[in-house]
Amino acid sequence: MDTVRKSSGTVGKALSVLDLVASFERPVRFNDVLEVSPYPKATLYRILQNLVTEGVLAFDREWQTYALGVRLVRLAHSAWTQSSLAPVARPHLTALSQATGETIHLAQLDGPHVLYLDKRDAKRRVNMFSEAGKVGPAYCTGVGKAMLAHLSADELDRILPQQSYHRYTPSTICSQQELTVELQQIRQDGFALDREDHEPGIICVAVPVLSRSSQLMGAISITSTSARTSLNKLKKFVPDLQHAASQVAAAAEYWRFPDNQGTPEKMEI
Amino acid sequence: MDTVRKSSGTVGKALSVLDLVASFERPVRFNDVLEVSPYPKATLYRILQNLVTEGVLAFDREWQTYALGVRLVRLAHSAWTQSSLAPVARPHLTALSQATGETIHLAQLDGPHVLYLDKRDAKRRVNMFSEAGKVGPAYCTGVGKAMLAHLSADELDRILPQQSYHRYTPSTICSQQELTVELQQIRQDGFALDREDHEPGIICVAVPVLSRSSQLMGAISITSTSARTSLNKLKKFVPDLQHAASQVAAAAEYWRFPDNQGTPEKMEI
DNA sequence: ATTATAGTTTCATTATTCGGAACTCAAAGG
DNA sequence: CCTTTGAGTTCCGAATAATGAAACTATAAT
Missing domain, CATH: 1.10.10.10 (Winged helix-like DNA-binding domain superfamily/Winged helix DNA-binding domain)
Structure with missing residues (x-):
């Protein structure tokens, strides 16, 4: 499997x-x-x-x-702290969550899967499959599609065939062909939608986090239920999402910049 | 180091x-x-x-x-979910936090160190790998001392020499001898105190989580500041802590019990 | 042009890992 | 009580992978 x-x-x-x-x-x-x-x-x-x-x-x-064993938990703490977007994204996710009142996710790709790195709950609790560290499918989630759309052709060739294309709901995208078309659209729009692809009643809008050089770093999404809102209303949040994404990207790039500590003493002399 | x-x-x-x-x-x-x-x-x-x-x-x-890499985060999520006390302890920690209004920690030993698995802040909930996953010293924290006190002599012989005995504050225990005496006391009392051992102004009371067979599983603590409360007032929470600890131990032992799925079909015939 | 530094590749040597088979142990069955 | 069965463990020669000195490349500094 x-x-x-x-x-x-x-x-x-x-x-x-x-x-x-x-x-x-x-x-x-x-x-x-x-x-x-x-x-x-x-x-x-x-x-x-x-x-x-x-x-x-x-x-x-x-x-x-x-x-x-617990040694893994310790390593993961370091991984979360040092390698991912998570620490720099934290305040931005909180801000988004407060501004929108909806659930926010931060995710990265782990091979062919989506790995959730952080989450902010809406005030009203939504029962949903996701917590930090959990993995989910890429081909049928908002964050997943947003990220796939910004991979290079090489990487797509490697990753798309590895998707399971399981039909979770009637609206799940179930073939690589359909997915490729959808990704093209997402690339144009700059955001991805989850039209209850993965869970009935759960909808979401997601944007990729891209570095200055357009390298894919991760994705951020706003999730809600079709009972409470609609895709059209969610789309209104796209500018906020994109703003947050670019802030996170900038912060992440800046964060690793000062570490140019190759030969500091020499430079001071 | x-x-x-x-x-x-x-x-x-x-x-x-x-x-x-x-x-x-x-x-x-x-x-x-x-x-x-x-x-x-x-x-x-x-x-x-x-x-x-x-x-x-x-x-x-x-x-x-x-x-x-992110693969570690995924593994750690599994580790957290499956191997530790964390998932079963969750509701009990929340209850403790609400009952006391103070910060609650759940920890296990990782070799000679204390590894924090979960935390409840007085106010808001804490993200998984940002706080959970941190390590601290065993010889000068409440949870650490509570756990050390319930190790076997063999394990102590291995672990005590590995402590750093760094003097974080004036009241830090700085030698293996002093620590051994303190552990004896803790064993008698059934709880451990952090008298600003690790951080000035931070005090705490901790109890071990022990299995029915007295095997050490972890520890739970209530932390506060000396400005807001006192060790004597914190001690009043010991019964609550011990109750929570035994609940967690029971839940953890029960939780793995049903997995006796060696030969279920045979037994049904 | 020269030196220095960081990173990469090679390959004969050495150390680990592999895994079939044989063994222990405890429980189930006759 | 003896046999069987299956999980778990150990052995050891063969197969494989890891080792690391040295040579090499690429890039930057002098």
Whole structure:
């Protein structure tokens, strides 16, 4: 189902096992993993042991189960802080959320999937599939389509075939052809719409976050329900979204600029 | 400074490089990493390349920098969801926060450090990886001491020498001897106090989360400022804390119980 | 033109990993 | 009580991947 990454080296294999354990969404026994893993018993055993000694998997003696370890949470904190748009985008998301009163999402691409990095809830609570760290499909979400539309042809060729094109709702885009047409439109408009593509009753408008050199950095969206508002009303927020996106892009680019600390002492002399 | 984990296998080396990159708290150039890494140029180069192809490091072509990749955020989301106390503790933390109006922390041990898994601010909720995922010292925080007090002698022998015993404030416990005495007291009392050990003006009371078999699972704390309240007043919350801790422990143990799905079909026949 | 610095590639050597097979252990079945 | 079964663990020669000194390239500084 979920595309397995090419796991070339030893590290790749270890990470693929980590993904395998993650995919169970509960602590698993050795045999559970063995059944779905491509590795022979002895090999898998050793890989699991390594991961446990490295603290990236946790082994529960009592239950004899493996689960993802806390070391990952620590690493993710660093990842969130240092690598992504998330920290610089924070105040802008809050501002958007307060200005619109709707749910705001910040996302990046993780391979062929959308990965949600941050979220602001509307005052009124909407029950929805998404929290920081969660992944979702790219071909049928607002942020996903906004990002796909701004990838290079090469990257699209690699990523589009990896989409599942599952029909979540009657309005889901279910083929690469349809998607390609939609992406063309999105590129022209500068924003993407989610017309209940992914969840019935959930609509959204999204814009990409692009660097000065038009490199894709991520996407921001405003989400609501068709009961409360309409796509046309949501579209009114596009300028705000675009403003926020450019602010975030500028902040992200500026943020890494001062780190030109190659040889500061020399320069001062 | 920060203790480097024993990195036995290939995976260990890769993870140690990941930690190295994380420790910069900003995107880094190859040479930055090289200078602090124990590996020769070619070796480090290959390790970094592997990590990039695996999506666990991100390489920025334009700046030629490495940063932790989003794949880690996804894994951490799974780790948070599946392995830790965090998901089951959530409602209990919220309840505590509302009952007391103070800041609540949930933490676990990650090696010798305290790793914060969740937090309730007196006022607003906190984003997942911005606060959750942070690490702190064990020997001078409420949650840290509460957890250390309930480790086995073996584990203490391993972990106590790894503490830094840095004097953050005049009241910081700065030696293993003093700490051992304090832990004895904590074991008797059933709760730990932070008497501005870590930050001036910040006080806290913490209790461990223990399984039925007295295995340490984590710790919960109520934090406040010495300006607003006192240790004696905070102590009044100990029963609430202990109640919450036992609820969380029970929930966590129950939660993994139904997964006894070894041979369900056979049993039904 | 020369030197210095950062990053990349090569390849013979060395160390790890691989995985079939054999083993332990505990529980289920006769 | 003995046998069977299956999960989990260990062994060890063969297969594979990692290692790192050195050479190389590209770019910037002198």
